[in-house]
Every structure is written in structure tokens, then in C-alpha cells.
């Protein structure tokens with residue numbers, strides 16, 4: 001965690017006009033929860049993309065991916081006009097490690113390596129500690145795929161948004177929810193792209209488009225190293241659940257909300273070998289970039305097309321079109 005924190009500070013030094021750090025809450029153990037805001041300043045009102053990693057402590061490949069993602073977009077925008085265009089229209093809000101307390105705990109020793117939850121104490125009378133942050137959001141909270149036993153690894157908390165880490169995301173994203181085009185939350189493992197909702201009784205209004213975009217993203221992932229990622233709702237391809245950040249984001253009206261479950265399929269599980277970090281990041285980057293490009297183009301190229309259509313109507317009205325050749 002200190003290495004990641006130093007790296008974040010270094011990025012701001014190296015790219016002061018493009019990268020800034022925002023602290024948007026504190027963990028139970030009073031650590032600042034911080035994100036990297038990345039984008040080109042145009043003076044215009046911009047849209048936004050959300051990405052968080054490390055909400056579950058033991059899923060170490062996730063924080064690695066957030067770092068890879070940030071490094072990639074910062075390397076490419078100067079040489080790739082498409083990335084430059086997206087950096088002008090969109091601010092990327094990337095939280096490399098959301099559950100910092102749990103993440104540090106999972107690094108302590110082999111007996112805590114598989115810790116999943118945060119580090120807040122359980123309700124009085126319970127000797128266990130920690131709440132599953134991805135069961136604690138205000139989205140059909142406590143209804144399915146959770147435990148009320150504070151010793152369980154999927155303990156959902158004593159009420160929705162009881163945890164400071166959940167509260168931080170809820171406040172920050174909630175304040176500017178109309179700006180966010182997509183919400184990507186990164187986990188492992190299972191090689192899945194999960195879309196809302198976790199409760200089998202509810203279907204997202206844009207389910208078909210979420211599936212279409214998800215399947216195309218999985219195809220991009222496959223192109224990198226031939227790994228198959230399965231796409232679908234949590235109850236259809238994994239298990240039903242409630243209180244996830246993905247579902248909460250979709251309920252807020254953020255149209256494209258996905259959970260990435262990175263490698264592997266269970267051979268090593270959460271303890272993914274070091275030599276798989278790089279290829280896992282490479283393939284997931286292609287998938288994430290597909291989704292982000294799609295939502296960008298849907299918003300901004302749609303606007304260009306509308307402007308062109310308006311201009312065309314004006315030209316028609318003035319008769320100028322007679323000398324224009326349609327291409």
C-alpha cells in the first residue's frame with residue numbers, strides 16, 4: 001500500500017496538468033481513501049468514468065490492474081488521437097485500492113492473506129470483525145446472497161451503507177451521478193463480466209445493450225491472450241447477490257455498470273502467480289477500453305451527428321445544399 005500511495009504522488013508530479021489526487025473519505029482505520037482524477041482540462045463541462053479496484057482485500061490482481069490502466073492511458077494519449085479525444089471529453093476517476101485497511105491486512109501474513117472484508121468491528125456481542133463492502137451498498141440491501149452473521153465473509157453490515165468506505169463511494173459518485181457514463185468495479189477471480197442486477201427478480205432496462213457491449217468487450221479480452229470471459233448477470237453466471245456497488249451505480253442511473261472478475265478460473269484463485277499479472281492486465285485493459293470507447297462514442301459522436309444534422313437542416317432551408325455533393 002505505501003508503494004501504491006507513493007506511485008500516486010509521483011504521477012501527480014510527473015503529470016501535474018493531467019493527474020490530480022482527490023481524497024473522498026476515510027477508512028475505518030482512518031486512512032484517506034483517494035482516487036486519481038485523470039483528464040485534459042478543456043474548460044468545458046466533462047463527462048466521467050468510474051473505476052475502483054481492491055474493494056475486496058484478497059483480490060490482489062485488481063489494484064494491479066488499476067495501476068496498469070492508469071499507466072496505459074497516460075502513455076497513450078499523447079500518441080493516440082482517440083485516447084486524446086477521450087481524455088478531453090472524459091475525466092477518469094480511478095481508485096486503486098478502495099478497501100485499504102483490508103488490503104493491508106491481507107499483506108500481513110499467510111493467515112490473513114485471504115481476508116475479504118473491511119476492518120470495522122462487528123456489532124456488540126460479536127467477536128468477529130469486518131463487513132463485506134460489496135454487500136453493503138444501498139441496492140436491494142440484505143435481501144439475497146448475504147449473511148447477517150458478522151463472522152461470515154459476506155456479512156452485509158447492520159444496515160445499508162453502514163461502512164465508511166461504502167459511504168465514501170456513495171457520496172462521491174452520488175454527488176455527480178449524472179456525469180458518469182460508466183462504472184467499472186474490478187474484482188477477481190472467475191473471468192467474468194457481470195452486469196446488473198444481482199437480484200434475480202430485477203432486470204436492467206438496458207439489459208440488451210449491456211449484454212451486447214459486454215460480449216464485445218469479452219471478445220476484445222479474448223483477442224489478447226485467448227482467455228474466455230463469460231458475460232451475464234450475477235445470478236445467471238455466478239450467484240445471486242444484493243448490496244453490490246455495481247447494482248447501486250445502475251440504480252443511480254449510471255447506464256453502463258460492470259463488475260470485472262479477472263483471472264483465473266480457480267487454479268490459483270486469489271493467489272494468482274506473478275507471471276500472470278501482466279497478461280491479465282493487458283487483456284482486461286482491452287475489455288475496459290472497449291466499454292469506455294463505446295460509452296464515449298455513444299455520448300459524444302452522437303452529439304456531433306446531431307450538430308451535423310442541425311446544420312444540414314439549416315443549409316436545406318437556405319438552399320445552399322444545391323451545390324453540395326453528398327459523400
Ligand SMILES: [Zn+2]
Nearest residue numbers: 056059187188
Ligand atoms: Zn470481489
